[in-house]
Amino acid sequence: MSSDELFFGLDLSTQQLKIITTDLNLKIHSTYTVEFDKDLPHYKTNKGVYSNEITGEIYTNVSIWIEALDLILSKMKLNNFPFDKIKGISGSCQQHGSVYWSKDANNLLSSLSIDKSLKDQLIPNAFTLQTSPNWQDHSTGEEILKFETYLNGAEHLAQITGSRAHYRFTGPQIRKIVKNNNEIYHKTFRISLVSSFLQSLLCGQITNIEEADACGMNLFDINKRNWNDELLSIATLTHDKDLLSSSSIDSKDLKLKAINELKSKLGEEIIPIDNNPKSLGSISKYFVEKYKFSSNCKIYSFTGDNLATILSIPLQKDEILISLGTSTTVLLITENYIPSSNYHLFIHPTIPNTYMGMICYCNGSLAREKIRDLINLKFQTKGWTKFDEILDKFPSFNNKLGIYFPIGEIVPNSKPQTLRGKLNPKTQDLEIVDSWDIELDVSSIVESQALSCRIRSSPMLSIRSNSSSSSSSSSSPILEEDLKFDGKYIPYIQLQQRPNKVFYVGGGSQNQSIVSKFGQILGSLSGDFKIDNSNACAIGGAFKATWSWVIDERGNKKGFHEFLTEKFDWNALNRLDIDSKWNDYTSGIVLLNKLENELK
Ligand SMILES: Nc1ncnc2c1ncn2[C@@H]1O[C@H](COP(=O)(O)OP(=O)(O)O)[C@@H](O)[C@H]1O
Numbered sequence: 001m002s003s004d005e006l007f008f009g010l011d012l013s014t015q016q017l018k019i020i021t022t023d024l025n026l027k028i029h030s031t032y033t034v035e036f037d038k039d040l041p042h043y044k045t046n047k048g049v050y051s052n053e054i055t056g057e058i059y060t061n062v063s064i065w066i067e068a069l070d071l072i073l074s075k076m077k078l079n080n081f082p083f084d085k086i087k088g089i090s091g092s093c094q095q096h097g098s099v100y101w102s103k104d105a106n107n108l109l110s111s112l113s114i115d116k117s118l119k120d121q122l123i124p125n126a127f128t129l130q131t132s133p134n135w136q137d138h139s140t141g142e143e144i145l146k147f148e149t150y151l152n153g154a155e156h157l158a159q160i161t162g163s164r165a166h167y168r169f170t171g172p173q174i175r176k177i178v179k180n181n182n183e184i185y186h187k188t189f190r191i192s193l194v195s196s197f198l199q200s201l202l203c204g205q206i207t208n209i210e211e212a213d214a215c216g217m218n219l220f221d222i223n224k225r226n227w228n229d230e231l232l233s234i235a236t237l238t239h240d241k242d243l244l245s246s247s248s249i250d251s252k253d254l255k256l257k258a259i260n261e262l263k264s265k266l267g268e269e270i271i272p273i274d275n276n277p278k279s280l281g282s283i284s285k286y287f288v289e290k291y292k293f294s295s296n297c298k299i300y301s302f303t304g305d306n307l308a309t310i311l312s313i314p315l316q317k318d319e320i321l322i323s324l325g326t327s328t329t330v331l332l333i334t335e336n337y338i339p340s341s342n343y344h345l346f347i348h349p350t351i352p353n354t355y356m357g358m359i360c361y362c363n364g365s366l367a368r369e370k371i372r373d374l375i376n377l378k379f380q381t382k383g384w385t386k387f388d389e390i391l392d393k394f395p396s397f398n399n400k401l402g403i404y405f406p407i408g409e410i411v412p413n414s415k416p417q418t419l420r421g422k423l424n425p426k427t428q429d430l431e432i433v434d435s436w437d438i439e440l441d442v443s444s445i446v447e448s449q450a451l452s453c454r455i456r457s458s459p460m461l462s463i464r465s466n467s468s469s470s471s472s473s474s475s476s477p478i479l480e481e482d483l484k485f486d487g488k489y490i491p492y493i494q495l496q497q498r499p500n501k502v503f504y505v506g507g508g509s510q511n512q513s514i515v516s517k518f519g520q521i522l523g524s525l526s527g528d529f530k531i532d533n534s535n536a537c538a539i540g541g542a543f544k545a546t547w548s549w550v551i552d553e554r555g556n557k558k559g560f561h562e563f564l565t566e567k568f569d570w571n572a573l574n575r576l577d578i579d580s581k582w583n584d585y586t587s588g589i590v591l592l593n594k595l596e597n598e599l600k
């Protein structure tokens, strides 16, 4: 490894912990991974988590993450990795999850001995709760109802926080813990997001939550750039009578006490996004002594995995990035804060006055894997080859679609279920079908997932379609009426908007057939691109660490976008040869709309 200045991007996602190292020119040097199911089998996780199908709870064990950190660094040490060259570290983590620290945590974090593992020193006493809710959790139905009711509805909540209430968001999850584990809540000294938890381990002290990731909590006021008192009180006062406005001094005191208690647990200060990122401090002495990091190695704030993903390429307006990880997420950037209950807006993690738009689906890779497994069972095959071969045999829309939600879905908000249907192209009537040949499920699942991304991202774009630029079938209907998705009408004009470019990242982007089908349906105007690696969020973290360090230590004044555009390796973008079938799939929008209206 020739460079003397290296940077780490960590990514703690659902199924694994990754580290990518880059140099000052943003060139990628190495990648290391620990997969939870495979490399830490004693935890007996399934795809990184534990699930309770009856309650809808999905969670994991904080201990897995702590053990994974020692394990990945030990793997690197065995490989003689030059830790002393690491100048800066940043990273990303799965969003919304929360970690509950005890009052002893800071002492324990700052006095770790290298004779014992992180896990043996932290797990017994540093946490009040050994588990952390996972973003796939669906157990907070009652809580999200309270958040939306007390805040005068989903749209109003979205105006304040960038999102309506969601099961997985940290505020509703905290409310559930206050209700079910009240003693534990009050004993908790600090609450971290997964991102601030990991940066705290590295810093050797509990650190604050970063502004962009705070937008995934239903607690943070995006306009005021601060915690919202009303929302903090909803998260902690679980008796309706305490929440209903009352002018009595006692009730005001109770509310204030509850707000202040949660504020102090979350940390009064939030790490702001600006053009002058400051380090949170140097890496803790445990890592210096055990792995031989330099004591000058700086830690920069971590963010959410989707937020870090948009840092991996110089994304522009009207370009969308699709992450085909465990979740499927559609990401884009915008300077306009126009919130809606149909999508999420987050503060951009490095560019001031800019936002990230996001749509997130739970049933992404794992739902596709279930169909792939059935195909492999039928044909006695392995891997994705047969699935891909079948998918490639469906070159155009056949007026059949299925909705496949083995677990509850975020978009649209729905229980676990499967629904298949055919559209009569002449009458536009829907016929529900109980089952069909499993081969049809292959095209159906990929088409319905891609159509949902197209429908829900198009209102956030600004380029109107020029239908002559894509292949068109004369039988395609023209949308002339507004369609209701997720309880809200999308004006048909907005359904005509198309992305300029689409970028694909994440595990599933390695699959040419899946990406081609997405590309045909999304119909980008200036091309589809795959990034030549599957670790976009870890790369985004490494790029953020590099940019931050260059500002912090070298006095560079370039903003993140300028810095990235200048150094970005454009050869890493793989242009894909995909023919748009945007027009042909217009009837797919009608069919998906009808099918979604039938969901239970
Ligand atoms: N060749 C492939 N074809 C389709 N899906 C794939 C392929 N390779 C990996 N995947 C999917 O990628 C998923 C993991 O994506 P990744 O981005 O690594 O995960 P994470 O969400 O944990 O960051 C797996 O669940 C798997 O289904």
Ligand SMILES: O=C(CO)[C@@H](O)[C@H](O)COP(=O)(O)O
Pocket (backbone or CB within 6 Å): 013, 014, 015, 093, 094, 095, 096, 135, 168, 216, 304, 305, 306, 325, 326, 327, 328, 329, 360
């Ligand atoms: O909940 C969301 C975003 O809101 C998920 O995208 C999580 O952030 C986890 O992502 P992966 O494990 O799929 O990377």
